[in-house]
Amino acid sequence: MGAPVASVHEHITDALKTPDLVRLGGNVVLARFETMKVYAALGAVRTLLRSGRVVPGQTLIDSSSGIYALALAMACHRYGLRCHIVASTTVDAVMRAQLEVLGATVDQMPPSQNLRLDQERRVRRVRELLADRPDFHWMRQYHDSVHYAGYREFADLVTGTLPDTPLTVVGAVGTGASTGGLVQALRETGRGVRLVGIQPFGSVTFGSEHFSDPEAIIAGIGSSIPFENVRHELYDTVHWVDFRHAMAGAVGLMQEHAIFAGLSTGAAHLVASWEADRDPERLHLVLGADTGHRYAERVFARHTEAQDMRTLRPRPIQALDDLRPPWSVMEWGRRPDPATVRPDRRPDTDTAEPVSSVEVTP
Template identity: 80%
Template sequence: MSPRPEVSPPAAHAGSVGGRSVHEHITDAVKAPDLIRLDGNTVLARFETMKVYAALGAVRSLLRRGRIVPGQTLIDSSSGIYALALAMACHRYGLRCHIVASTTVDSVMRAQLEILGATVDQMPPSQSLRLDQERRVRHVRALLADRPDFHWMRQYHDAVHYEGYQECAELVSGALPEGPVTVVGAVGTGASTGGLAQALRASGRAVRLVGVQPFGSVTFGSEQFNDPDAIIAGIGSSIPFRNVRHELYDTVHWLDFRHAMAGAVGLLRQHAVFAGLSTGAAHLVASWEAARHPERLHLVLGADTGHRYAERVFSRHAEARDMAGLRPLPIASLAELRPPWSVMEWAGRAAPPGARCADEGAAVSVSTVELTS
């Protein structure tokens, strides 16, 4: 595969047909969100996969700085969405891709990765997602020991993943009316919510950042709880992530699986939008926030589509609760935190003790909390 020469964000299009852009690569087509008004003061940024911004921005920056070169192999551990984004970025820039995949990666995702040219090492079935992640990290380290020429992307810890969201912020800011905005989204690795809010604030816009977390995650201090239904991929973590910058967040909501499911099914039922579980959680939170702050525009981040949740969530739509009857418990400190839904004014506090990265060794032994049934 021959590398493409450009490593800066391209112009919006190389030409147009009927007023629509003609893109040079599929990543340009899928990275930008569709902006959909849900209610008077709520807009959904619906992505096919939001992590394309993170992967493209990181790869371009690393190429420009000479930290990687065309033909080199990029490696990372992933449960699926970042893996696909990284594989597409490697396809675009003539790089090789090696994914150490979770046991939860399905056959459709694996086929896409392999056809794109990625090497996929998938972990065997595991009794727990924690064990699955630990196996993946050990496998990455073993590969790096044998192949020091590989570049480990470290999506959870390398701040280079923030850079792509500058482009996203410019697109969103240009489409939304002037004035204050509240960004609502799953915290995950921290790069999407943090990167977008940081870039919007740098442009001069007043931004309130609302993060969404599962119970059982160390990121915002809920690790003492266990949600028996939970599998929130990419929303929380069982160890610290360096890319989560706690001081950027104004408010944090913690939701269990049932509430996230209510939001996802409600989004499809009310607005015909088929989106993932993290988007459902953000939708529920934004609906509550928007009712309390009608003077502000609320931007909901819809990180991916609902296809990988078809069986685990949407086939059970009859079980979903009505969003209108759901309310969070307002708390003043983490000592008051309670399932199934709590909200706290975080107000830029520092990371709780369990979310602080003591050293690089702690930072790279990653185990994500995923949300499933």
């Protein structure tokens, strides 16, 4: 037998962007990322450089609570760009140290009474910086469709690796770029792909803003402001999951498969398990956006509190008026966004991370 074949990468981003594909069951496969945002950041930066919208040496700026910040800093490191991050108060010392060593400059917000106030402060700071430095390029990860570009490469990986059977993609909605970018590229090949999106209670994206989930800390799967990068018409089914259910999924994934992953991955694992039981003929691909390290204390250290995910079931609903915690599911049917965005709520006036129930810190 020959020696295993390994790739020698030109930059760490090439190694980090590629997920490990792990079978969780007969018809469920997990795409386990260290940080899935590397696809978005690399694809966006390359596209901007090729089009001339940015040039080497220019400063890219965005607001972040951690994962996108690190991905953007690594992309800037690779392509000779400067990086400035307006960081959430939730960014920890480990993340900040990584950003600074990579050469990024960091404005971190002071402690806040709540994450909405943290978001408002970051919005103001980004605007101040852009007013003083018009040469900065604002990445607008929530609103600029350039962040879809990198996920075409992920779609090529899925096409080349997984069998050509009917496919269901299960993942957190967040900015919309990861699930939307992957599924849009897959559908363009003619493949039959269903998209199952996951939302927290408290997010405006799919109409749960009138709920709150005090324990929720799952960053990046919902938002308190509208995101232009969320294309509602791509989604077939939507699940709303609270913190306790996401925790059950994350702890269950570790117990059953020895995979240490974040809360959005835990929510996706829970949802995919239920979806796969209902539709055993389809292959289900679970998007595992990041590792579980930033949830070590608030989730995994409390593993004895976690419910057995095998006992949990969602509440099927027919309309948003029927939405109830802790877990609801609705056939969305690829309908457009039902909300009419008022002029004073235009997404391009906001720059900050999502402030919502599940992952406020993809």
